Amino acid sequence: xxxxxxxxxxxxxxxxxxxxxxxxxxxxxxxxxxxxIGVQVAVVAALAGLWEFGARFGALNPFLLPPLSVVxxxxxxxxxxxxxxxxxxxxxxxxxxxxxxxxxxxxxxxILMARSALVRWLFxxxxxxxxxxxxxxxxxxxxxxxxxxxxxxxIMVAFSCFFPIVAATYAGCSSLxxxxxxxxxxxxAKERDLLWEVYLPMAMPQIITGLQVALPVGMIxxxxxxxxxxxxxxxxxxxxxxxxxxxxxxxxxxxxIIILGFVVVKSLExxxxxxxxxxxxxxx
Amino acid sequence: MxxxxxxxxxxxxxxxxxxxxxxxVSHTYGARTGGMLALDGIDLDIGDGEFHCxxxxxxxxxxxxxxxxxxxIPVQAGVISTSAGPVVAPGPDRSIVFQNFALFPWKTVxxxxxxxxxxxxxxxxxxxxxxxxxxDMVHLTGFEDAYPSQLSGGMQQRAAIAxxxxxDPGILLMDEPFGALDAQTRRVxxxxxxxxxxxxxxxxxxxxxxxxxxxxxxxRISIMSARPGRIQHVINVDLPKDRGEEILENRxxxxxxxxxxxxxxxxxxxxxRGAH
Numbered sequence: 001x002x003x004x005x006x007x008x009x010x011x012x013x014x015x016x017x018x019x020x021x022x023x024x025x026x027x028x029x030x031x032x033x034x035x036x037i038g039v040q041v042a043v044v045a046a047l048a049g050l051w052e053f054g055a056r057f058g059a060l061n062p063f064l065l066p067p068l069s070v071v072x073x074x075x076x077x078x079x080x081x082x083x084x085x086x087x088x089x090x091x092x093x094x095x096x097x098x099x100x101x102x103x104x105x106x107x108x109x110x111i112l113m114a115r116s117a118l119v120r121w122l123f124x125x126x127x128x129x130x131x132x133x134x135x136x137x138x139x140x141x142x143x144x145x146x147x148x149x150x151x152x153x154x155i156m157v158a159f160s161c162f163f164p165i166v167a168a169t170y171a172g173c174s175s176l177x178x179x180x181x182x183x184x185x186x187x188x189a190k191e192r193d194l195l196w197e198v199y200l201p202m203a204m205p206q207i208i209t210g211l212q213v214a215l216p217v218g219m220i221x222x223x224x225x226x227x228x229x230x231x232x233x234x235x236x237x238x239x240x241x242x243x244x245x246x247x248x249x250x251x252x253x254x255x256x257i258i259i260l261g262f263v264v265v266k267s268l269e270x271x272x273x274x275x276x277x278x279x280x281x282x283x284x
Numbered sequence: 285m286x287x288x289x290x291x292x293x294x295x296x297x298x299x300x301x302x303x304x305x306x307x308x309v310s311h312t313y314g315a316r317t318g319g320m321l322a323l324d325g326i327d328l329d330i331g332d333g334e335f336h337c338x339x340x341x342x343x344x345x346x347x348x349x350x351x352x353x354x355x356x357i358p359v360q361a362g363v364i365s366t367s368a369g370p371v372v373a374p375g376p377d378r379s380i381v382f383q384n385f386a387l388f389p390w391k392t393v394x395x396x397x398x399x400x401x402x403x404x405x406x407x408x409x410x411x412x413x414x415x416x417x418x419x420d421m422v423h424l425t426g427f428e429d430a431y432p433s434q435l436s437g438g439m440q441q442r443a444a445i446a447x448x449x450x451x452d453p454g455i456l457l458m459d460e461p462f463g464a465l466d467a468q469t470r471r472v473x474x475x476x477x478x479x480x481x482x483x484x485x486x487x488x489x490x491x492x493x494x495x496x497x498x499x500x501x502x503x504r505i506s507i508m509s510a511r512p513g514r515i516q517h518v519i520n521v522d523l524p525k526d527r528g529e530e531i532l533e534n535r536x537x538x539x540x541x542x543x544x545x546x547x548x549x550x551x552x553x554x555x556x557r558g559a560h
Contacts, residue, residue, distance in 0.1 A: 179386035182356050187400040187451065188376040197399075201390040278390045278431040 063247055071251040078252065083237070088260060091234040094150065095222040095264070098157020099215055106162045106214075107207060110169025111199060114176075123166075131167055135160035136224055143229065153225045160221040161214040168210025172203035205279055208272045215268055219261050234260070302367035302377070302454055302487060303332040304353060309362030311348055322348045324512040326362070330504075333485045335478075337492060337502035339544070341552040345513030346491045347383070347459050353489060354380050354457050366455065376404055379453035381461040385444040387432040393419060393443045394428040400451040418446035421476065423469075437464040445473070449480060456481075458490045462497070471529075474500055478527055495545045499537060500527060507547050510554045517547055 030038075048068055054060050055067035062070075078084040112119040113127075139156055146152040176199060184198045200207075226235025234253050241249025276282050311323040322345040330336045338346040351357045353364055355374040364371045366378070374380075379400070387396050397415040406414065419428055422442035432440050441464045448456070462470045478501060481488055492498050498505050499521055507517040523537060531537050 179382055179384060180388050182354075182374065183380070183382065183386040183388070183447075184399075185356075185374040186354060186376070186378065186380050187403040189403060198388070201388070204390070278392075278433065280433045283434070 066248045066251055070248055071255055074248050074252045075255060084256065087232055087234045087237050088256060090232050091222055091226065091257075092260060092264070094153050094157060094226075094233065095215075095218045098154045098159075098222065099161045099211075099218040101154065101158035102161030102214060102218070103165055103211060105158075106165030106210070107169050110166045110207075110210075111173050111195065111203070113166070113170045114173030115195075115199070127163065127166055127170070131163045135163070136221065139225060139228060148229050149231070153222065153229065156225050157218045157221045161218045164213040164217060165207075165210045168213065169203065169207050172206025172210075173199055176202050205276060205281070208268075208275065212265075212268055212272070215265060216261065219257075219264065223257060303334070304328075304330040304455065304487065304489070305363075305365050306330075306349075306353070307363045307365075309349070309352060309359060309364060311345070311352065311357075311360055315360070321512040323352075324514050326513070326515055328506060328515055328518070330487060330489060332367075333487055335481055335488045335490065335501055335503045337490045337498035337505045338508060339492060339495065339498045339505050339548060340508030340513065341510055341548065342493060343511050344508045344551070345511060346508050349508075349513065350380070350457050350459050350489060350491050353455075354378055356380075376400075376451065377453060378455040378457055379448045379451055380457040381441075381445050381448045381459065383459045383461070383463060385432070385437075385440045385464075387440055387444055387447070389432050392429050392431055393424055393435070393446075396432070396443060397447045397450050400447055404451045414450050415446075418450040419443075421449075422446045422473070438466060438469055441465060442469075442473070452484065454486060456486045456488045458488065460491055460493070462492075470497075475528060477501065482525060493548075495548055496532075496541055499523075499541045499544060500531065505544060507544065507551065510551050516551065519544060519547075 051065070052068040055062050055065050056069075075084060109119070109123060113123055114120075136156070138159060139152075142152045142156050142159075146155055180202060181194065181198055184194055189197060222233070223235040223238075226233040227239045230236050230239060234256050238250050238253035241247075241253065273282055306326050306328040309323060309326040310321070312319040312321050314320060326349060338349060340346050348357070352359055353371060355371045355378065359371065368375075368377055371378075388399065391399065394415055397418060398411055401411040401414055416428075419425060422445055424439060424442055424446065427435065427439065427443075432443065435443065441461060445461060462473055465473060474497060477488075480486075488501075490498075490501060502521050505519045505521060506515050507519065508514065509516045519540075521540065523531060523534065523540075
């Protein structure tokens with residue numbers, strides 16, 4: 001084939017002979033997925049290396065950007081001292097508790113808005129106004145209403161997670177295919193059975209998408225409220241480090257947040273795949 | 285084979301068959317916005333245990349009539365009643381197989397079949413047995429744990445048929461149920477359906493635009509006109525109860541098919557004229 005192409009670039013070989021030339025599939029040492037992961041890890045490693053050596057060899061001021069190894073060393077020290085796990089644990093607790101409250105209120109309300117005109121009339125304006133609004137603006141009010149400790153932080157997180165969840169659930173439940181609903185009714189399903197047996201599973205892909213939007217929002221809100229209100233937690237620890245001009249401490253917090261966010265978001269992706277095994281997306 | 289077995293085992297749970305009476309039923313879509321008259325003054329009596337085919341060109345309202353009998357869309361004008369009284373809502377006495385399967389995509393084939401059985405109140409062991417029997421009957425053995433999205437259109441439709449037949453409804457409504465099947469499977473399913481109907485004495489209303497299918501299956505055929513749908517002719521099919529492959533060469537079968545084909549063709553031609 002190569003000879004032919006080289007000798008007579010204009011002459012086209014009969015199609016069949018070209019296509020039948022046996023090209024054995026390359027032995028698959030690495031699956032495409034492994035290659036993907038490998039490349040991604042390499043990119044992260046290269047950035048980490050750039051950071052480390054850029055800071056170490058004077059390209060950057062080590063106070064403004066301390067080398068990665070120093071930052072990791074600090075995390076290790078704090079890990080042994082026990083403070084890292086306390087801060088991470090608190091931040092994770094606030095983020096997940098707020099997220100869960102947002103979901104427990106947002107999902108049923110989204111479903112009801114789609115199924116009942118009365119609920120839609122009552123809540124559609126509120127959701128439409130609240131969705132694009134910067135939710136953090138309510139923080140001073142929440143501090144006045146509920147102390148400065150966990151309650152106000154968790155409510156702040158729940159408030160910011162609620163809107164993407166209710167909006168996605170409402171959209172998902174308003175565009176349901178009527179045929180499975182008709183079949184369920186013809187088998188004798190009552191309206192209240194339909195909610196659990198048909199509407200919820202059918203809208204599940206959109207609902208989970210809403211949760212996937214809300215979760216990082218919840219993480220961001222947690223860190224910001226911790227920064228604004230102080231106290232324990234990764235955000236609070238970072239603000240303290242900043243006040244003491246401890247740039248290593250600030251970067252230690254950033255690295256912790258990156259890792260925490262990555263783990264939490266990936267976990268939700270795994271949950272999605274397990275819940276939506278039936279969906280064609282799970283077989284790509 | 286499976287059909288005789290079916291009849292014996294299911295008698296205790298069987299819904300009683302019932303006739304269907306349709307009196308002066310008209311239906312308009314989008315009535316508030318001017319509207320499109322889909323059905324115009326339908327009068328039809330379908331006997332208890334009859335196999336009735338609604339035959340007509342596409343857009344003639346035959347599916348609409350079926351959905352009205354099913355109670356899925358409200359009756360606007362006229363009355364439809366069964367032995368249980370006037371039809372107002374869907375119910376398990378009138379099970380339906382939709383043209384586009386309408387399976388629950390989040391349930392496996394088996395769980396889809398089990399859903400209806402559970403709703404019908406079958407005991408757990410009996411549910412399992414019936415589900416397996418009907419899955420076997422539609423030749424989906426080995427696909428019990430597959431999700432609908434993993435199956436071909438024909439396989440999905442067979443799963444939907446198994447799901448509906450398993451609950452043994454007194455009235456069986458079918459909206460072009462074999463449209464997605466290949467020719468061989470379609471023939472097998474037609475024969476199975478005839479056998480099930482013969483042994484269990486259901487009332488079947490079967491919508492199709494396939495003349496040969498209608499003649500093969502039905503006791504009586506209603507030929508509907510192009511939109512607005514009216515019943516133009518009702519034709520008795522006087523062929524033997526036991527119909528197999530051999531009936532396709534029966535002179536009466538061929539003659540009747542040709543006769544009905546001409547009647548349907550008139551409507552189809554009228555429909556295309558109306559469109560211009």
